[in-house]
Each structure stands twice: as structure tokens, then as C-alpha cells.
Amino acid sequence: MNEQRTAPNEVSRIACIGAGVIGGGWVAHFLARGYRVTAWDPAADAESRLERLVDAAWPALRELGLSDEAARENLTVAPTLEQAVANAQFVQESAPEQLEVKRDLLARIDAATPAGVVISSSTSGYEMTDMQRDCADPSRLVVGHPFNPPYLIPLVEVVGGTSTAAWATRWAAEFFEITGKSVITMDREVPGFVANRLQEALWREALHMVDNGEATVEQIDTAITEGPGLRWPLFGPCMTFHLAGGEGGMAHMLDQFGPSLKSPWTRLDAPELTGELRDAMVRGCEEEAAGRSITELVGDRDRAIISVLRAVGEARKGTE
Amino acid sequence: MNEQRTAPNEVSRIACIGAGVIGGGWVAHFLARGYRVTAWDPAADAESRLERLVDAAWPALRELGLSDEAARENLTVAPTLEQAVANAQFVQESAPEQLEVKRDLLARIDAATPAGVVISSSTSGYEMTDMQRDCADPSRLVVGHPFNPPYLIPLVEVVGGTSTAAWATRWAAEFFEITGKSVITMDREVPGFVANRLQEALWREALHMVDNGEATVEQIDTAITEGPGLRWPLFGPCMTFHLAGGEGGMAHMLDQFGPSLKSPWTRLDAPELTGELRDAMVRGCEEEAAGRSITELVGDRDRAIISVLRAVGEARKGTE
Structure with missing residues (x-):
């Protein structure tokens, strides 16, 4: 020292x-x-x-x-x-x-x-x-x-x-x-670290959509601000999908929607959904949930979305 | 009819x-x-x-x-x-x-x-x-x-x-x-529509990071909930970057950070940043801004982030 x-x-x-x-x-x-x-x-x-x-x-x-x-x-x-x-x-x-x-x-x-x-x-x-x-x-x-x-x-x-x-x-x-x-x-160097890698994937898909005339700039922003952007301040992408699996959580979500990883829903290819990756996702969500049931998490999410909707509504009103 | x-x-x-x-x-x-x-x-x-x-x-x-x-x-x-x-x-x-x-x-x-x-x-x-x-x-x-x-x-x-x-x-x-x-x-069919394409790009990058041991499930969620997820309820990814360009807005942002589209910050390749694409992004942001200056937009964003931080803080407190 x-x-x-x-x-x-x-x-x-x-x-x-x-x-x-x-x-x-x-x-x-x-x-x-x-x-x-x-x-x-x-x-x-x-x-x-x-x-x-x-x-x-x-x-x-x-x-x-x-x-x-x-x-x-x-x-x-x-x-x-x-x-x-x-x-x-x-x-x-x-x-x-x-x-x-x-x-x-x-x-x-x-x-x-x-x-x-x-x-x-x-x-x-x-x-x-x-x-x-x-x-x-x-x-x-x-x-x-x-x-x-x-x-x-x-x-x-x-x-x-x-x-x-x-x-x-x-x-x-x-x-x-x-x-x-x-x-x-982080215990190792990865270009763009964690958050910019996630944000950059979304951003590049957005640029492709504008480039191809598939969506306008305003539609892309609306798709986020009126959609998943309202869920992400409380629960990140993993916990969000943990809840999307219904009472079966992330395990059910991956087992049911795993095939959509092969769908051409973005220009980014997905990794193979091996048993190890599946288990890592499930375990990670269970750790984050820290004992809360899906029903409790849904309640938490809903309260947060209502508060965020109101907060953003007030912020927008202030600018009119 | x-x-x-x-x-x-x-x-x-x-x-x-x-x-x-x-x-x-x-x-x-x-x-x-x-x-x-x-x-x-x-x-x-x-x-x-x-x-x-x-x-x-x-x-x-x-x-x-x-x-x-x-x-x-x-x-x-x-x-x-x-x-x-x-x-x-x-x-x-x-x-x-x-x-x-x-x-x-x-x-x-x-x-x-x-x-x-x-x-x-x-x-x-x-x-x-x-x-x-x-x-x-x-x-x-x-x-x-x-x-x-x-x-x-x-x-x-x-x-x-x-x-x-x-x-x-x-x-x-x-x-x-x-x-x-x-x-x-939408005036044409695109697999995954708009919001799922954006969300799926982020999600697949997240799966790759867990698969490679580059980040944990919890780090990925934290990267969003404590980071860009707090900005997205008010301004989507395009307007967010319009503000990141400082007083020059999206035009400055693309001209300065354009090279990072070549960086390996995600597994998703970016489209070529042609003059047309650049202009479409700039025009789209100006339309969304609807006459508000960058300074005014920054004020709007800051008020919204504060409200969202408080809303999520209250929602978390309620669950403890």
C-alpha cells in the first residue's frame, strides 16, 4: 500500500x-x-x-x-x-x-x-x-x-x-x-464496454432502418419512448424478458421464444442458445429477482411504469 | 365505403x-x-x-x-x-x-x-x-x-x-x-417491425456478452437502468444523440463520432454513413425538435431524467 x-x-x-x-x-x-x-x-x-x-x-x-x-x-x-x-x-x-x-x-x-x-x-x-x-x-x-x-x-x-x-x-x-x-x-477490456455496446447495437439497427426507408427518425424515437424505453429505467433487458415469460420467467421465455433468435428481426446474428447460455441467463435473472416472485416483479414494474409515464408527461407539459 | x-x-x-x-x-x-x-x-x-x-x-x-x-x-x-x-x-x-x-x-x-x-x-x-x-x-x-x-x-x-x-x-x-x-x-412489412428490431439488436448483443463472459446478466441490466435507460423515456436514440452533439446537434455528432461506426463496439455492422443518410438523420432530428434549441432540449431532458430518477427511486423504495 x-x-x-x-x-x-x-x-x-x-x-x-x-x-x-x-x-x-x-x-x-x-x-x-x-x-x-x-x-x-x-x-x-x-x-x-x-x-x-x-x-x-x-x-x-x-x-x-x-x-x-x-x-x-x-x-x-x-x-x-x-x-x-x-x-x-x-x-x-x-x-x-x-x-x-x-x-x-x-x-x-x-x-x-x-x-x-x-x-x-x-x-x-x-x-x-x-x-x-x-x-x-x-x-x-x-x-x-x-x-x-x-x-x-x-x-x-x-x-x-x-x-x-x-x-x-x-x-x-x-x-x-x-x-x-x-x-x-469490468474484469476485462471489451471495445465499447457494456452500455455502449448495447446502445450501439440498437443505434446501428436504427441507422439501417432509416438508410433502407423502413422507418423514419421520428418513428424510431417513438418506438422507444412509447415502448420499451418506458420499461428500461426500472428493469433492464434481461429482467424485462424474465417478466415477459409469464410465471415461467426467463426459462420459459427462452424455451418459447428461442426460435425468434433465428428470425431476421435485426441485422445482428444471435449466438447459439446453448444449454449453458440458457442457464446463465436464467440464473442471472433469479439472482437479480432476489426472491421476488414474477407476480411481485410485475407489480414493481407496473408501479414504476406509471410513475415514469407521469414523470415524462409532466416534463412534456412543462415544455409546451 | x-x-x-x-x-x-x-x-x-x-x-x-x-x-x-x-x-x-x-x-x-x-x-x-x-x-x-x-x-x-x-x-x-x-x-x-x-x-x-x-x-x-x-x-x-x-x-x-x-x-x-x-x-x-x-x-x-x-x-x-x-x-x-x-x-x-x-x-x-x-x-x-x-x-x-x-x-x-x-x-x-x-x-x-x-x-x-x-x-x-x-x-x-x-x-x-x-x-x-x-x-x-x-x-x-x-x-x-x-x-x-x-x-x-x-x-x-x-x-x-x-x-x-x-x-x-x-x-x-x-x-x-x-x-x-x-x-x-408502417407503410411496408419489415420482420420485427420497428421497436422489436431495435430491442432485438440490443438483446442479441447482450446474449453475446453473457455467452463470452464479457458481462454478467446483472451488469447488462445495470448498464441500461443506470445509464441510457434513464434517457429513453423522453427522447429516443436519435434525439438523445442530437443532444450528445452539443450545440451542433446531430450533424456535429455524426461528423465527429461517425468513425466510431467502424469500431467493434457491437457485433452489428453499421451501414455506410453516406451524405444522404447523414442528412436524413439531421433532418429527422430537426423535425422532432420542432424549433426547440439544443439548450432548451437539454433543459427538457434534464427535467425528465430527474423526474424519472425520482419515480424509479420511489418505485424501488416501495418494494423494500
Whole structure:
């Protein structure tokens, strides 16, 4: 254990590198949770851009509840990257999504950041193994991939590269959870991680449909917002289908609808539904259900859908 | 115009064929909207199953608000299919998802249903062209594909087969909207329609990830419920990415992130991002935005996410 290392719950100073939509969103998130944030971006108007981004986010954050120490004045914009990270106890990098840019920047961040401090990248899909290559101490670099807007969407995907130390991945996951995030820690690198792979499959199918004139942009959005999109805030795709199986759950669903995996319902071929895959899906759903019967889950789902319908109805009314 | 045809807003008697999860859900929906429903299912316990299904749905429907004429007593279970449809002004078929079963049943329904009455199938993915083959009057048969549970999820996808008359598709779309549904009318048959194609792409990617040990069932569900699933009740995938492009919207998003369509972020290959496809996506988003600036859309999205987070938080609390 490194003597200089700050425990995740003792962090008070964070550096945010990059002042785009994602970087600014991280700044707003950390300010709202009471951290002191030092930011840097090479753009000349970085300070005013960050101010606009935090301005836009703050009403939502105030509405959700700020932590006692939260203050917009806790943001400092540093004149250089080196000054931004000099006293940081955690660094979040949110540079443009170009491998060379990320690689160079992370090496500079690593050179200027105190030893033992974890450096996290917001990359949407690059593997840390490729990005950490030029760092003097690659062991403390992790991916910490947020979803837009980072100040409202809880998900952060954490995964290390081949040179990342196990402690750094654990530290980052623990730290993000302390700041209020929901963390998925992956034990291997997969391009696009988990959520972007799922979202990207749906997105590519959508592009194909528009490209072929099979559906319009508006029909695609309506298909989600008025359909499965209303079920997904409470139960993800697996639990949703666990309920679609009626009282037999996922096992019945796979046994009955398994053949539809061979149907040309998307351009994406399905894996073979082996007994092992079937059992893994069933077991996973049973673990998530945690003892709740299908009837209880249906009740939970229905209550959530009603609340979501009302919430979205109110949000739409507010815009008319 | 057929003299016998009832206008969509004058329908009062509906027949529901099939008493499974979807058929029962339709029964509950139509009862809640004040219709008299005659149901039939070959199972010996059809009546008690329907009662249980309506029992389970009714609290949610009462909570959402029943129409003045709504009454559970308006449900009759008929002893034969022929008696169920004899006086119907609209028929919804929700039989098991097997092509031969659907084909035979729809021919029987068609033979027994009064002339001019529209017959709709809940099929999740079969094309009406294949299902209507044995009907004496295939012109009045349409697909009316709901989402589970049909009494809460607004989406219905309407599409006819090659022998379906244009009036029948229009009539069905108008009728479903009168009953409170959000309707997508497709002008051509595509396997899986729109929403199931999108959902199926995501689902198959999920199965691949579990199959390869890249993510667990729980991680996949968390990736959606804590991530993009919170954005999709208000804005579908296209509008979501319109906002991800910052002030440049979908145009900027496609120009900047277009290369990620070549990334191995899913097993599904993307179409080529031609200038035409790019422009179709941009134009579609601008139409949906209907004059709202990106800043206004961001405000709408944030308010909706906060409401959805709260709604789901309350729903989860209720189950603890």
C-alpha cells in the first residue's frame, strides 16, 4: 500500500481535464458533491465554456439536492495542465475521442500528477491498454466512462488496461460510488464496454432502418419512448424478458421464444442458445429477482411504469 | 365505403381471442377504456386466467384513471370463438407465436366476424402477408403489435399485408389512438417491425456478452437502468444523440463520432454513413425538435431524467 495514497472517502481536491460537454458535466457533478475542482482545457474560452456548462447543470443539481459543502466557487480554472493536476487527489480526463490525443495527454497528466493518485479517462470506447502506453506509471490509469449528462446519469464503467494495478481499479470504483455513482467494474477490456455496446447495437439497427426507408427518425424515437424505453429505467433487458415469460420467467421465455433468435428481426446474428447460455441467463435473472416472485416483479414494474409515464408527461407539459 | 362499417369512435364491442399475458393485457386495456369485451381461449381455465390477469392489472389502471364507463363486469368469456366474434366491432387476436396457429385461427376468425370489421393480430414479428393467406377476406386483416404490458405501454405498431386494404390500416390506427395508444403506422412489412428490431439488436448483443463472459446478466441490466435507460423515456436514440452533439446537434455528432461506426463496439455492422443518410438523420432530428434549441432540449431532458430518477427511486423504495 502506497503511503501517499489518499483513501477514496478522504478526497477533497479533483482535477478535471477537458471542458467539453462531458468534462463540464463531470465538473458540475463534483462541485455538486462538495469537491474542490481545478479544471484545464487548451481552448482560450475554457473558463466561459465551463461556466455556461455549470450554469446549465446547476438548477437540476440543486433540484436533486446539493451536498452541504457544494459551491460553484469551488471551481478554479488553471492556466496549465500541470498546475491543474499539481495538488489533485483524483484526475478525470475528458479530452476529444482521438487515440493519439488521449495517449499524449494521459502521459502529460501522469508526469505532472502526484504519485499514488488515480487518473481516470472518460473515453467512450478506447481500451486503456492502448491509451496508457506512453505513461511513466501506467499502473494508476483506469477508464471511468460516464454517460451524458455525467451530473445526472449514475452509470460509470470502470476497467483497467493490462498495465493497470488491481488496487487502482478498486480505488476508482470505490471513489465513484462515494460520489454517488452506480459503478460497473469490468474484469476485462471489451471495445465499447457494456452500455455502449448495447446502445450501439440498437443505434446501428436504427441507422439501417432509416438508410433502407423502413422507418423514419421520428418513428424510431417513438418506438422507444412509447415502448420499451418506458420499461428500461426500472428493469433492464434481461429482467424485462424474465417478466415477459409469464410465471415461467426467463426459462420459459427462452424455451418459447428461442426460435425468434433465428428470425431476421435485426441485422445482428444471435449466438447459439446453448444449454449453458440458457442457464446463465436464467440464473442471472433469479439472482437479480432476489426472491421476488414474477407476480411481485410485475407489480414493481407496473408501479414504476406509471410513475415514469407521469414523470415524462409532466416534463412534456412543462415544455409546451 | 362499406355501409356496415362502424366508425372507430363508435365502437363499443370488442372481441379478444387468446387469454395469455398479451391477450389478457388487451382485455384489461379495453375494459379500462369502457368497452364491452368478449374473450375466448381454447384453454379450459381461460376464464379464471383472464380474471387473474385483469385482477393484476386493475390497480394500475385505476391509478392511471379509468374511463367513466369502465367496469370489470363488461367482460364476457364466450364458449366458442364463433360466439366471441359474432357481434364484435373490432377483433384483437393474441394467440401463441406460431405461424400455422395464427394462420388457421385468423381464417376462422375471418369466417365468423361480421363483414367490414377489422381484425388485428398481436404478432411480435410475423408478416401479415404470411398470416392472412387462408382468409376469405384478407383485406381487413392488420397487424396491431402491442408491448408488454399492453394496458400500460402506449406503443402499437400497425402494418398491413399485401392483401390488406388501405382503409383497414387507417381504421385500425385511428381506433387504437382513440383507445389511448401511441401508434406507428408502417407503410411496408419489415420482420420485427420497428421497436422489436431495435430491442432485438440490443438483446442479441447482450446474449453475446453473457455467452463470452464479457458481462454478467446483472451488469447488462445495470448498464441500461443506470445509464441510457434513464434517457429513453423522453427522447429516443436519435434525439438523445442530437443532444450528445452539443450545440451542433446531430450533424456535429455524426461528423465527429461517425468513425466510431467502424469500431467493434457491437457485433452489428453499421451501414455506410453516406451524405444522404447523414442528412436524413439531421433532418429527422430537426423535425422532432420542432424549433426547440439544443439548450432548451437539454433543459427538457434534464427535467425528465430527474423526474424519472425520482419515480424509479420511489418505485424501488416501495418494494423494500
